[in-house]
Amino acid sequence: MNSRVLVAKPGLDGHDRGAKIVARTLRDAGFEVIFTGIRQRVDDIVAVAVQEDVAVVGLSILSGAHLALTTRVIEALRATGAEDIAVVVGGTIPPADVPKLLSAGAAAVFPTGTPLDALVTEMRALTSVTSP
Template identity: 70%
Template sequence: MPARILVAKPGLDGHDRGAKIVARALRDAGFEVIYTGIRQRIEDIVSIALQEDVAVVGLSILSGAHVAMTQRTVDALRAAGAGDIDVIVGGTIPGSDVARLLESGAAAVFPTGTALEELVRAVRELTETPTPA
């Protein structure tokens, strides 16, 4: 069964071309992808993640609010008892913010220009089930 990935656009950012490209790349790589559309509230993203039983929530953020939105999403997932769902974030992210995002609980960060192959590889690593020893 393929891993389920939620691709979400939190906040008021209305530009979703990149999110759609990412969703298609993940789908083409064999993942089951749920795309929320634009202008989603964090609470709704978490609710959808729980309902759809996803392994990863991917946030696409171009508005500059990536640190706050990532932290709020991670916190909301933990509060809902779903802290095991990995959160990844991509978009217009300065290199100087990558460490802050990882410290906030993001499992991976993909600034503008990240190759789709790199993103797919990272999501595959996050969702692989380790074989028992």
């Protein structure tokens, strides 16, 4: 199964420490991780996801724009015929917004404070990647 994961920071949020920790954790768990860096446009995230043939796009969002940005990424993936790429979102996500993100098409939501082992377990379930 495809173990490639794109970790992206959409929008104007410039804080990437958490995204880097997630990227390193996933890499150490056996995933192939591509990190786009900060301040990425939705179209650029989708283009890289398709070009790199990833199984999952992980969005790290701390800016409060998680609903709009996640929806835009999911819609852009569908528009390019890449609806098979799962989208997960993590960051500063209020509990009330978790069901909204899932309804919008997010495969999983990881609010701030999610244990890293829980994140890895969920990502393995999404990609069928086993322990290294």
